[in-house]
Amino acid sequence: MKSSNLGYPRIGEKREWKKSLEQFWAGKIEKEQFLSQMEEFRLQHLQKQIDNGIDLIPVGDFSFYDHVLDTAVMFGIVPKRFDYNSGKVSLETYFEIARGTKDAVAAEMTKWFNTNYHYIVPELKEVVPTLVENRPLQFFKEAKQKLGIEGKPVILGPITFVKLSKGYSSLKEVVQQFIPLYAEILMELQAEGVEWVQIDEPILATSLSEEEVNLFADVYQILHKAAPNVKLLLQTYFDSINHYEEIISLPVQGIGLDFVHDRGENLASLKKFGFPKDKVLAAGVIDGRNIWRTNLEERLWLLNEITELVSKDRMIVQPSSSLLHVPVTVKSEETLEEVLKDALSFADEKLSEVVILTKGFRDGKELIDEEIAASTKAIQALNESTFRNNQQVQNTIQNLASVRAEREAAFYFRQRAQEERFHLPLLPTTTIGSFPQTQEVRKQRLLWRKGELTDAEYEEYINLEIKKWIEIQEKLNLDVLVHGEFERTDMVEYFGEKLAGFQFTKFGWVQSYGSRCVKPPLIYGDVSFQGPMTVKETLYAQSLTLKPVKGMLTGPITILNWSFVRDDISRYEVANQIALALRKEVELLEENGIHMIQVDEPALREGLPLKRENWESYLNAAVYAFKLATASVQNKTQIHTHMCYANFEDIIEAINALDADVISIETSRSHGELLYAFEKNTYDKGIGLGVYDIHSPRVPNLEELTRNIERALQVLDPKLFWINPDCGLKTRGLEETVAALEVMVEAAELVREKLVVKK
Known part of the structure; x- marks a missing residue:
C-alpha cells in the first residue's frame, strides 16, 4: 500500500x-x-x-x-x-x-x-x-x-x-x-x-x-x-x-x-x-x-x-x-x-x-x-x-414553514410600484457594487485593524471615499449609484465577520483565478444575525445624492459556496441559517429608506452537482434560500441580484424562480453564448448583461459597447434592460474605471436615442 x-x-x-x-506583471522584477x-x-x-x-x-x-x-x-x-x-x-x-x-x-x-x-x-x-x-x-x-x-x-x-x-x-x-x-x-x-x-x-x-x-x-x-x-x-x-x-x-x-x-x-x-x-x-x-x-x-x-x-x-x-482547493497549513493560525x-x-x-x-x-x-x-x-x-448548539437558531430552522418565502405580489405589479417610486430612464445605467480599492484604502484598513487608527478615524476615511465616488458617479451621469464597498475586504469575508457562526483565518488563502486569492471564511457554528452590517455606509451614501443608492449584500448560496462549510449538518440547513440572518439586514435597509437592495449570487451555478439528476434538489434549495432572504420586502422595494460566468441556459428556470426584480449577469467574455440562452428561453424580469469585461485592463470603445447593447436588445425587452459592467470594479484602477464607465454611459445614451427615434 x-x-x-x-x-x-x-x-x-x-x-x-x-x-x-x-x-512581474508590474515590471518590478525581470523575467x-x-x-x-x-x-x-x-x-x-x-x-x-x-x-x-x-x-x-x-x-x-x-x-x-x-x-x-x-x-x-x-x-x-x-x-x-x-x-x-x-x-x-x-x-x-x-x-x-x-x-x-x-x-x-x-x-x-x-x-x-x-x-x-x-x-x-x-x-x-x-x-x-x-x-x-x-x-x-x-x-x-x-x-x-x-x-x-x-x-x-x-x-x-x-x-x-x-x-x-x-x-x-x-x-x-x-x-x-x-x-x-x-x-x-x-x-x-x-x-x-x-x-x-x-x-x-x-x-x-x-x-x-x-x-x-x-x-x-x-x-x-x-x-x-x-x-x-x-x-x-x-x-x-x-x-x-x-x-x-x-x-x-x-x-x-x-x-x-x-x-x-x-x-x-x-x-x-x-x-x-x-x-x-x-x-x-x-x-x-x-x-x-x-x-x-x-x-x-x-x-x-x-x-x-x-x-x-x-x-x-x-x-x-x-x-x-x-x-x-484548501489553504496550505494550519500551523500559521496562531490566533484561532x-x-x-x-x-x-x-x-x-x-x-x-x-x-x-x-x-x-x-x-x-x-x-x-x-x-x-x-x-x-x-x-x-x-x-x-x-458554537454548534444555538437553540434559537435551531428552533427557527425547525419551524421554517411559518416564515414567508414569497414576495407579496407578482413581478408585474411590483414593476409598476417601482416605476412610480424611482422614475428611471429607459436602459438605466448602474454598476455592480464595488469601486477600486487602492493601495491607500488597503493601507488604512490595515492600520485600523492594527489599532493604529481609531474607529472614528477609519469611518471618516471610508466616508471620504464614499463621497468621492458618489460625486464621480453623479458626474458620469449614472442612473443608480452604489457606495463602493470601501469598507469591505471581500464580499463573503465582510459578512462572515459580522455574523455569528463564522471564523476567519490569517493565512487561509486559496487561489480563485490567476493571482486572485481569496480567504474563505470557516462556517463552524450556527449562523445568526448580530447587528446591522451595511446600513450605516449605505445611508451615508444615500444622504449625498437624490439618485437611488443600492444596498449591497452577498446572498446565502454564494456565502455558502465560497466558504468552508461545517460538515456535521446538511449544507442546505446552513444556507437557510445564513438566509434568515440576511433577511434581517434586508428588512433593516428597507426600514431606513433603502428601496433598492442587491443580494448577489455570483456563485449560484458553481454549486450545481456534477450530475444532472441531482440538479433539481440543489436549485430548489438555492432558490428557497434566496427567497427566504429577500421575500419580506414591500412591492416598491426592488431586489437586484448578480451572477458570474456560467452556462446560464442550464439554470435559466432557477434564475427566473429567484423572483428578483433585476438580475445582472457577468457575460462580456461570452456575450453571444449567453444571448443564445435568452433567444431560446423567455425572461420577463429586469436584466442587465455585462457590456464590458472588468477583468481586463483595456478600456472598451464606444462601437464595441453599442454593439453589445444592441445585440442584447434583439432578444430582450428594452423596458426591462439595464446597462452595467459585467462585475465589480474593485480590482481596477481609478482612471481606467472612470474612462470605461464614461464610454458605457455614452453608449447607453446613444442607444436610448435610437430607440426613441424608432418609436
Missing part, C-alpha cells in the same frame, strides 16, 4: 507565488528573476511532500496561472487575436491569453467543475494542435535532478480537456487530433523511465453519454499501446462515476476514485461489480476540498470495507482531489480558538493524514492509536461546543 497526492496548492504559505506574479522564484516555490512544494512521507508525489501540477491554460499552450493552442505563429508559446503570450491586452480580449474564464477555482477556456476553433513542449517531462526531470525524486507527472486528460474547451462541433473528431500528441508525451516519459503518470479525467464524474464513454475506450487503448511500460493512473474526483463497469475495464494500470464526495456511490459500485485484479485502486479518502480534520477511525473503517474487495498491495491512499484550530486540517495536515492512514492500514492500527484518539477528541469537542 502506498500514499499519494493529486496536487499541491501553488500560492505558498504567505502567498509568495501571488506576490511574485504581480511584481529571469520571476522564473527563478517560481522554480524555488515549485521545489519547496515538492520538498514539503517529501518531508511528509508521501510515496507518489505529483509533478507538473504547479502553474504560473492555470493548469488548463498550461495544457492549451503545451499544444500551441493560442486564440488568433494574439500574436502567435508556431513553436513554444512565450511567457508574455501565455499571460496575454489569460489577462488580455489593449487590443485583444482575454480568453473566457469559467468555473472548474463545481469549485470556486476558475480556469481559462481553451479556444479550439480554427486551431490545429501540435505538441510544442512536453511540460510533464520537464517537471519530472527537474524534480529528479534537483531533489532526487521520481515524481508522478500529472496531465489533464484529452477528453476532459476538449470537453472543457469551446469552438468545436464534434468531440470525437477533435479528441482524435489530440491522441497522437498525448501518445507522444507518454512515449517521451516512458523513454525517461517514468513509472506512474496521473491522467486527470474529472469529466468522468459528470453525466456522460454512451458515445462519450465509448470514446474513453478508444482513446486509452491507443495511449496504452503507445507507451505500454508507463503505468497510467486514470484519476477522477468531485463525485462518483456513473459508468463504473466500463471505466474500470479501460486499459490503464490504476483508477482513482473519490470516496468523500461520491455520496457512497463509488463504494456501492465497488461492492456490486468488484474491481479488476490487474489494476491499482487509488482511494481518495481524505477530503481534498474542505478544511475539517479527518475522523481517522471512520476512514479506517472505509478502507477496511474497500480492502475486502481490493488487496492492500493494489491500494493507494490519497486525498479525494488536488489540494489546490483551540477548539476550532484542533478540528482543522489544511493541505500539509491532510498529507500527514494520508501518511497516517497508510501507515496504520499497512503496518497495523495499533501504531496510530494515538492519532486516532486525537482526531476523535478534536471533532467531538467542536460538535459539543456552544
Whole structure:
C-alpha cells in the first residue's frame, strides 16, 4: 500500500507565488528573476511532500496561472487575436491569453467543475494542435535532478480537456487530433523511465453519454499501446462515476476514485461489480476540498470495507482531489480558538493524514492509536461546543414553514410600484457594487485593524471615499449609484465577520483565478444575525445624492459556496441559517429608506452537482434560500441580484424562480453564448448583461459597447434592460474605471436615442 497526492496548492504559505506574479506583471522584477522564484516555490512544494512521507508525489501540477491554460499552450493552442505563429508559446503570450491586452480580449474564464477555482477556456476553433513542449517531462526531470525524486507527472486528460474547451462541433473528431500528441508525451516519459503518470479525467464524474464513454475506450487503448511500460493512473474526483463497469475495464494500470464526495456511490459500485485484479485502486479518502480534520477511525473503517474487495498491495491512499482547493497549513493560525484550530486540517495536515492512514492500514492500527484518539477528541469537542448548539437558531430552522418565502405580489405589479417610486430612464445605467480599492484604502484598513487608527478615524476615511465616488458617479451621469464597498475586504469575508457562526483565518488563502486569492471564511457554528452590517455606509451614501443608492449584500448560496462549510449538518440547513440572518439586514435597509437592495449570487451555478439528476434538489434549495432572504420586502422595494460566468441556459428556470426584480449577469467574455440562452428561453424580469469585461485592463470603445447593447436588445425587452459592467470594479484602477464607465454611459445614451427615434 502506498500514499499519494493529486496536487499541491501553488500560492505558498504567505502567498509568495501571488506576490511574485504581480511584481512581474508590474515590471518590478525581470523575467529571469520571476522564473527563478517560481522554480524555488515549485521545489519547496515538492520538498514539503517529501518531508511528509508521501510515496507518489505529483509533478507538473504547479502553474504560473492555470493548469488548463498550461495544457492549451503545451499544444500551441493560442486564440488568433494574439500574436502567435508556431513553436513554444512565450511567457508574455501565455499571460496575454489569460489577462488580455489593449487590443485583444482575454480568453473566457469559467468555473472548474463545481469549485470556486476558475480556469481559462481553451479556444479550439480554427486551431490545429501540435505538441510544442512536453511540460510533464520537464517537471519530472527537474524534480529528479534537483531533489532526487521520481515524481508522478500529472496531465489533464484529452477528453476532459476538449470537453472543457469551446469552438468545436464534434468531440470525437477533435479528441482524435489530440491522441497522437498525448501518445507522444507518454512515449517521451516512458523513454525517461517514468513509472506512474496521473491522467486527470474529472469529466468522468459528470453525466456522460454512451458515445462519450465509448470514446474513453478508444482513446486509452491507443495511449496504452503507445507507451505500454508507463503505468497510467486514470484519476477522477468531485463525485462518483456513473459508468463504473466500463471505466474500470479501460486499459490503464490504476483508477482513482473519490470516496468523500461520491455520496457512497463509488463504494456501492465497488461492492456490486468488484474491481479488476490487474489494476491499482487509488482511494481518495481524505477530503481534498474542505478544511475539517479527518475522523481517522471512520476512514479506517472505509478502507477496511474497500480492502475486502481490493488487496492492500493494489491500494493507494490519497486525498479525494488536488489540494489546490484548501489553504496550505494550519500551523500559521496562531490566533484561532483551540477548539476550532484542533478540528482543522489544511493541505500539509491532510498529507500527514494520508501518511497516517497508510501507515496504520499497512503496518497495523495499533501504531496510530494515538492519532486516532486525537482526531476523535478534536471533532467531538467542536460538535459539543456552544458554537454548534444555538437553540434559537435551531428552533427557527425547525419551524421554517411559518416564515414567508414569497414576495407579496407578482413581478408585474411590483414593476409598476417601482416605476412610480424611482422614475428611471429607459436602459438605466448602474454598476455592480464595488469601486477600486487602492493601495491607500488597503493601507488604512490595515492600520485600523492594527489599532493604529481609531474607529472614528477609519469611518471618516471610508466616508471620504464614499463621497468621492458618489460625486464621480453623479458626474458620469449614472442612473443608480452604489457606495463602493470601501469598507469591505471581500464580499463573503465582510459578512462572515459580522455574523455569528463564522471564523476567519490569517493565512487561509486559496487561489480563485490567476493571482486572485481569496480567504474563505470557516462556517463552524450556527449562523445568526448580530447587528446591522451595511446600513450605516449605505445611508451615508444615500444622504449625498437624490439618485437611488443600492444596498449591497452577498446572498446565502454564494456565502455558502465560497466558504468552508461545517460538515456535521446538511449544507442546505446552513444556507437557510445564513438566509434568515440576511433577511434581517434586508428588512433593516428597507426600514431606513433603502428601496433598492442587491443580494448577489455570483456563485449560484458553481454549486450545481456534477450530475444532472441531482440538479433539481440543489436549485430548489438555492432558490428557497434566496427567497427566504429577500421575500419580506414591500412591492416598491426592488431586489437586484448578480451572477458570474456560467452556462446560464442550464439554470435559466432557477434564475427566473429567484423572483428578483433585476438580475445582472457577468457575460462580456461570452456575450453571444449567453444571448443564445435568452433567444431560446423567455425572461420577463429586469436584466442587465455585462457590456464590458472588468477583468481586463483595456478600456472598451464606444462601437464595441453599442454593439453589445444592441445585440442584447434583439432578444430582450428594452423596458426591462439595464446597462452595467459585467462585475465589480474593485480590482481596477481609478482612471481606467472612470474612462470605461464614461464610454458605457455614452453608449447607453446613444442607444436610448435610437430607440426613441424608432418609436
